[in-house]
Amino acid sequence: MVDAVMNKSRLFLAVARTEAQIYVFYPLEFVVAFINRGLAIFLSALFWVVAAEFGDNALLDRRFLLGYFLIVSGMTQISFANVNVASHLLRRIKSGAISSDLLKPIDPFALQYARSYGSQVQFLLISSVLTVVGVLYASDGFSPLLAVWAVLNMIIINYSLNRMTALIGFYVVEAAGIKNSLLHVLRLLQGMLIPLNLLPLVAQDVLFFTPFPSSLYMPIATLLGADIAISNYAIGTLWGLSLLPISAWQWKRATRKYEAVGL
Amino acid sequence: MRYLRLLYVNAVNTFRRDVAYFAENWSNVLSTLLFTLTAVLAIEAIFTNVNTIGSFDKNDVLFLMFLGQVSFYLIARVSFVPATEFAEEVNSGQLDFYLTRPVPLRFFIYTKSISFLIMVRDSLPPLIPLTFIVDWTALGVTGHSFLAGAVIFLLGMVIEHCMVYMLALTSIWSGSSNHTLSYFWASRAENRMPYENLYGWFQGAVFLGLPALLSSSLAASVMLGYSPAALRLAQVLAATVVWLIVHNYAWKKAMQTYSSASS
Numbered sequence: 028m029v030d031a032v033m034n035k036s037r038l039f040l041a042v043a044r045t046e047a048q049i050y051v052f053y054p055l056e057f058v059v060a061f062i063n064r065g066l067a068i069f070l071s072a073l074f075w076v077v078a079a080e081f082g083d084n085a086l087l088d089r090r091f092l093l094g095y096f097l098i099v100s101g102m103t104q105i106s107f108a109n110v111n112v113a114s115h116l117l118r119r120i121k122s123g124a125i126s127s128d129l130l131k132p133i134d135p136f137a138l139q140y141a142r143s144y145g146s147q148v149q150f151l152l153i154s155s156v157l158t159v160v161g162v163l164y165a166s167d168g169f170s171p172l173l174a175v176w177a178v179l180n181m182i183i184i185n186y187s188l189n190r191m192t193a194l195i196g197f198y199v200v201e202a203a204g205i206k207n208s209l210l211h212v213l214r215l216l217q218g219m220l221i222p223l224n225l226l227p228l229v230a231q232d233v234l235f236f237t238p239f240p241s242s243l244y245m246p247i248a249t250l251l252g253a254d255i256a257i258s259n260y261a262i263g264t265l266w267g268l269s270l271l272p273i274s275a276w277q278w279k280r281a282t283r284k285y286e287a288v289g290l
Numbered sequence: 291m292r293y294l295r296l297l298y299v300n301a302v303n304t305f306r307r308d309v310a311y312f313a314e315n316w317s318n319v320l321s322t323l324l325f326t327l328t329a330v331l332a333i334e335a336i337f338t339n340v341n342t343i344g345s346f347d348k349n350d351v352l353f354l355m356f357l358g359q360v361s362f363y364l365i366a367r368v369s370f371v372p373a374t375e376f377a378e379e380v381n382s383g384q385l386d387f388y389l390t391r392p393v394p395l396r397f398f399i400y401t402k403s404i405s406f407l408i409m410v411r412d413s414l415p416p417l418i419p420l421t422f423i424v425d426w427t428a429l430g431v432t433g434h435s436f437l438a439g440a441v442i443f444l445l446g447m448v449i450e451h452c453m454v455y456m457l458a459l460t461s462i463w464s465g466s467s468n469h470t471l472s473y474f475w476a477s478r479a480e481n482r483m484p485y486e487n488l489y490g491w492f493q494g495a496v497f498l499g500l501p502a503l504l505s506s507s508l509a510a511s512v513m514l515g516y517s518p519a520a521l522r523l524a525q526v527l528a529a530t531v532v533w534l535i536v537h538n539y540a541w542k543k544a545m546q547t548y549s550s551a552s553s
Contacts, residue, residue, distance in 0.1 A: 053466045060469035063476035070480035073492070081487045082340035204317025211324040220332045225339055 038133065039141035046145025061149045068100040068157060087225075091251060094165020095222050098247045101158025102178075104150050106185040108217055108243045110210055112136075112143045113192035117203055120196035120285070129282065136190050136278060158250075167252030173260065177246035180263035184242040187270035188213070194274075194281035218244030224253070235259050238266035293397055300401045308407045319415050326416035329355060330423060333482070344487035345516050351482055352424045353514070358481035358506035359420065361447060363413035365502075369451040370474050372403045373458040377471060380461040385548065396541060400455075430515045438523050439513030445530045446505030452537035453477075453501055459544040478502045485511040497529045504529075 072093055079089035103109050116139050119125040128135035144151065162169075192209055195202040214220045216239035223231055223244045234240055241263025248255055333355065337348040346354065376399050379385045388395060431439075454474055461467035477500050485493065485507040496503045504526060511517035 053464060055460065055464045056466055056469040059473060063469065063472050066473070067476040067479035070476075073488075074480045074483050077483055077487050078336065078340065078343050081344035081484070082342070087339055199317075201317055204319075204321045207321035208317065208324045211321065211328045215328040215331060220328060221335050226335050227338060 035133070035137075039137065042138060042141040043145030043148075046142050047148040057149055061153055064100070064150050064153050068097065068153075071099075072096040090165050092222070094161040094251055095247055097157045097161030097164070098250055099219055099243070101154040101161070102181065102243055102246055103219065104147065104154035105158075106178075106182045106242070107140075107143065107189055108181070108185050108213070108219065110189050110192045110206060110213070111147070112139050112189040113206055114203070115139055115143055116189075116193035117196040117206055120193070121200065121202070125285070129285065135282075136193065139193075140186075140189075162250050165251055169250050169252050173255075174246065174249050176260050177241070177249040177263070180241045180260065180267050181243060181246045183267035183271055184238050184263065187267070187274040188238075188242065190274040190278050191270070194278050197281040197284045213239065213242075216240075217242050218247070222248075224248070236262065238263070238270060241266060293394065296393060296398060297401050300398070300404065301406060304403055304405045305407055308405050318412055322412050322416045323419075326359065326420060330420070344484040346484045346487075346514075349425050349428050350484075350510070350514055352420070353429055354482055354484070354506060354510040356417070356420050356424055357443065357510050357513075358478075358502070359417060360413070361443065361450075361502065361505040362478060363409055363417070365447055365450050365454070365505075367406070367409035367412075368404055368447075369454045370471075371405070372400065373454045374471055375403050376455075377458040377461040377467045380458075380548070381466060395545075429513075431513050432515065435513050435515050435519055438519035439509045439511075442512055442523060442526045443505045443509040445526045446501050446503075446509060448530055449504060449526075449533045450501035452533040453499070456537055456540050459540055462544045462548045481506040483507050484516070486516050497525065501533075 075087075075092035075096055076089055079087040079092050116125070116136070119128070119139070125135060128138055131138070192206050195205055199205060216234060216237065218240065223234060223240055226234070240259070245255065245259065245263060330352070333348065333351055336343075337351075341347065343351065376385075379388070388398060391398070454471070457470050457473055458467055460470045464470075481502055483503065485496075485503070488496075488507075496508065508517065508522060508526070512519050512522050
């Protein structure tokens with residue numbers, strides 16, 4: 028069992044390393060991708076700094092908002108909360124490139140996760156740095172145990188959300204638009220567009236019964252030292268443990284739908 | 291006449307292509323609609339916490355968002371999509387075939403894949419509700435400020451067109467410009483910023499590499515009377531001339547490099 032897990036881990040690491048090596052051939056692309064991500068994060072952070080500085084309400088705390096959006100970038104990248112793995116898989120399903128993955132004796136979805144980590148190594152780098160900067164700059168102190176709990180919930184839920192989004196490609200040819208639609212809704216509900224504590228209280232109360240706050244907002248708020256009820260972490264775990272088998276089962280069903288010329 | 295005829299032929303060609311696959315991409319309409327809806331909800335949520343950001347109230351920010359959306363749909367279909375195709379054609383060697391055609395090369399490349407039908411299809415559904423959400427009578431727009439803002443909007447688009455094609459041209463030197471072209475998305479990560487409340491150095495940086503903010507933030511500021519119209523107009527005009535000169539130079543250099551590479 029341990030050997031099998033080790034072998035799989037080594038395989039996925041090798042896939043990630045191979046994907047990352049593309050930047051040896053296109054170094055300019057690596058640099059520009061780095062700049063792009065930095066710029067996008069900077070622009071969204073700048074909006075909130077301006078809103079906090081020139082807004083007429085002291086509740087918009089500049090330190091919290093800047094830290095929040097720095098960590099958003101990191102957490103999004105680490106857990107693919109932006110359904111980026113699903114995006115790549117949808118393209119592979121549409122083009123038929125998924126055929127070669129399905130023939131391999133490994134989970135094609137996990138394989139894509141490894142590919143995505145490898146091809147976005149520069150984003151991981153900058154995002155990790157910005158997460159640390161965000162925590163150092165804005166955190167009021169946090170419980171490491173709760174932080175690990177929240178991050179685990181986030182990773183598991185986003186893994187399932189990516190899988191559930193990707194499998195749409197087996198049913199619909201032009202699934203990218205549907206994926207984008209889901210992403211826009213997710214961005215609001217996860218707290219990518221706006222910190223959830225700025226939403227009206229009723230909306231917050233309802234949202235915390237869904238998996239979405241646990242898929243991004245909760246770990247960020249935990250790292251920033253926000254006071255969150257333990258029940259909210261438990262709700263996240265419940266969602267994570269429910270979505271994981273459901274998405275695996277749906278993925279299995281969906282792959283049976285796949286037909287490709289040449290198989 | 292020759293240019294008009296070429297434009298007509300290219301428009302008819304893309305229209306036929308778009309009509310052939312029209313039904314496949316309706317999910318994109320849903321996506322753009324949801325993007326606008328969630329962005330409006332986020333603005334609503336922000337303005338439940340503040341009354342104004344700098345001199346902008348909620349209605350001004352919605353107007354700013356409207357301008358940003360209009361400029362996005364225009365530039366995406368007129369410049370970004372064709373520039374992306376151009377970069378792919380450089381990568382695949384397809385550009386060789388265009389070089390042998392008896393047509394003005396740059397105009398042909400600029401216009402060959404502009405899709406007016408898709409532009410209308412994707413932009414109207416989200417823009418129409420937005421026109422009803424903005425309270426046009428409450429905006430402090432005068433005839434003069436509107437005219438100056440409209441010219442700034444158009445010049446901003448010209449600058450962005452130059453920038454997008456300069457990003458695509460890097461494929462001639464580096465072989466790939468996928469991430470380089472993604473700078474377009476990064477530079478559009480946030481366009482709800484009141485221009486006059488931005489830091490001085492950042493206001494200057496907008497002219498150097500963030501033209502999307504010229505056609506949204508600056509144009510809106512001028513139209514609403516928050517920015518000195520004559521000064522800003524002169525600045526944008528000067529920037530446009532510089533961008534056009536640099537763009538022409540880059541294009542010539544790129545074509546010389548491409549020819550030598552092919553031979």
